[in-house]
Amino acid sequence: xxxxxxxxxxxxxxxxxxxxxxxxxxxxxxxxxxxxxxxxxxxxxxxxxxxxxxxxxxxxxxxxxxxxxxxxxxxxxxxxxxxxxxxxxxxxxxxxxxxxxxxxxxxxxxxxxxxxxxxxxxxxxxxxxxxxxxxxxxxxxxxxxxxxxxxxxxxxxxxxxxxxxxxxxxxxxxxxxxxxxxxxxxxxxxxxxxxxxxxxxxxxxxxxxxxxxxxxxxxxxxxxxxxxxxxxxxxxxxxxxxxxxxxxxxxxxxxxxxxxxxxxxxxxxxxxxxxxxxxxxxxxxxxxxxxxxxxxxxxxxxxxxxxxxxx
Numbered sequence: 001x002x003x004x005x006x007x008x009x010x011x012x013x014x015x016x017x018x019x020x021x022x023x024x025x026x027x028x029x030x031x032x033x034x035x036x037x038x039x040x041x042x043x044x045x046x047x048x049x050x051x052x053x054x055x056x057x058x059x060x061x062x063x064x065x066x067x068x069x070x071x072x073x074x075x076x077x078x079x080x081x082x083x084x085x086x087x088x089x090x091x092x093x094x095x096x097x098x099x100x101x102x103x104x105x106x107x108x109x110x111x112x113x114x115x116x117x118x119x120x121x122x123x124x125x126x127x128x129x130x131x132x133x134x135x136x137x138x139x140x141x142x143x144x145x146x147x148x149x150x151x152x153x154x155x156x157x158x159x160x161x162x163x164x165x166x167x168x169x170x171x172x173x174x175x176x177x178x179x180x181x182x183x184x185x186x187x188x189x190x191x192x193x194x195x196x197x198x199x200x201x202x203x204x205x206x207x208x209x210x211x212x213x214x215x216x217x218x219x220x221x222x223x224x225x226x227x228x229x230x231x232x233x234x235x236x237x238x239x240x241x242x243x244x245x246x247x248x249x250x251x252x253x254x255x256x257x258x259x260x261x262x263x264x265x266x267x268x269x270x271x272x273x274x275x276x277x278x279x280x281x282x283x284x285x286x287x288x289x290x291x292x293x294x295x296x297x298x299x300x301x302x303x304x305x306x307x308x309x310x311x
Contacts, residue, residue, distance in 0.1 A: 048269075056266045058172075059259050065168045066256045073178040073252065075133050077245045079126045080180075080193065080238065086116050086123070087201070087235045094208055094228045097220055110212035117154050117205045121146055124157075124182050124194055124202075134182035134193060135161030143182040144194075144202075153209075157202035159183035165190055170255045178248050180241060193241055201234045 093109050101109075124134055124144045131139030143161040146154045163186060165179040183195035194201045208227045211219040 052266045052269050056263055059263045059266070062170055063256060063259045063263070066170050066252050066259065069168055069170065069176060069178045070249070070252050070256075072128075072130060072133065073245060073248055075126065075128045076178060076180055077242075077249075079123050079133060080241050080245060083120065083123050083193070083201075084235075084238050084242065086120050087231070087238050090116055090205055090208065091228070091231045091235060094223055094231055097212070097223045099217060099220055101220075103215055106212050106215045110209055113205060113209040113212060114153055117202065117209065120194070120202060120205060121154065121157060132161070134180060136179065136181040137164045137166055138162040154202075154206065156206070157200070159195065163189045163192070170252065171259065174255070176248065176251065178245075178252075191237070191240070193237070196237055198233050198237075199230055201237075204230045204234060 090113065093113060097106070097109065121144055125142045126133050127142075132141065132143045133139070135141065135143040138161045141160055143159065145158045145160050147156045147158070149155045159182055161182050163181045163184040165177040165181060167175040167177045169175050177190070179190075180193045181190055182193055183200070184190060184192035185195055185197045185200075187197070204227060208223060208231070211223050211227065
């Protein structure tokens with residue numbers, strides 16, 4: 001078989017170029033810490049990485065939604081706890097009323113109840129950076145408006161919010177609403193905090209104050225038989241909402257934990273697909289460099305021997 005005079009130089013050049021390409025790739029991996037720099041180098045891994053990065057962005061958005069919901073829930077919890085104290089005190093005052101109390105004592109109770117009414121309206125109009133927390137979807141205006149009598153005391157309270165609440169997605173296919181409408185006396189939607197189908201906390205407080213103002217035996221009997229019962233219903237409703245807030249908080253914490261774990265796992269998979277094994281890369285780089293130098297040395301030796309044949 002006849003071998004052309006340039007066969008060996010061409011083969012040597014091809015081998016050196018191949019080794020140089022591998023060396024450059026390994027040097028890039030060692031410098032950047034990544035197995036590949038362009039999608040064409042590993043299409044399968046690139047597709048997998050893009051899918052994982054999309055999943056990570058989606059999970060991160062869920063976690064942001066959870067943080068937002070938790071912040072709103074903290075405001076709701078503080079307001080509901082404050083209302084619980086008002087409810088407890090109103091029930092205590094109603095239970096203290098009897099025929100043995102003097103006019104002055106009843107008048108003192110009345111003044112305190114009047115302050116509880118004012119305090120309840122303030123709680124109902126609690127707002128934060130997201131708006132009035134008991135206004136439902138109508139959170140840009142005060143949840144409650146009041147009408148006052150000639151003495152400047154609140155005579156009625158009107159709900160100005162919405163019975164609808166906003167739901168937010170905290171996981172795939174899982175939505176949550178941490179909002180509580182201040183009032184909802186309908187059969188649909190979320191249960192109201194201050195007003196339900198069974199009555200209004202504001203109306204019960206106003207009725208207690210006005211009956212204390214009368215102070216007759218009939219008024220006292222009405223307080224003990226009717227107002228006290230209504231206030232007990234209000235207290236049960238507040239306790240229900242406290243329990244619900246606790247359940248929502250636990251659900252948010254669980255969702256955040258699961259979401260964070262999934263983000264960590266996704267990032268680890270991305271790292272596994274993209275990151276180069278530095279130890280193995282350096283070993284391979286050393287092998288390629290050794291092979292490259294050996295090819296140069298052997299090629300030079302053979303080329304020199306070939307030239308001597310013609311001397």
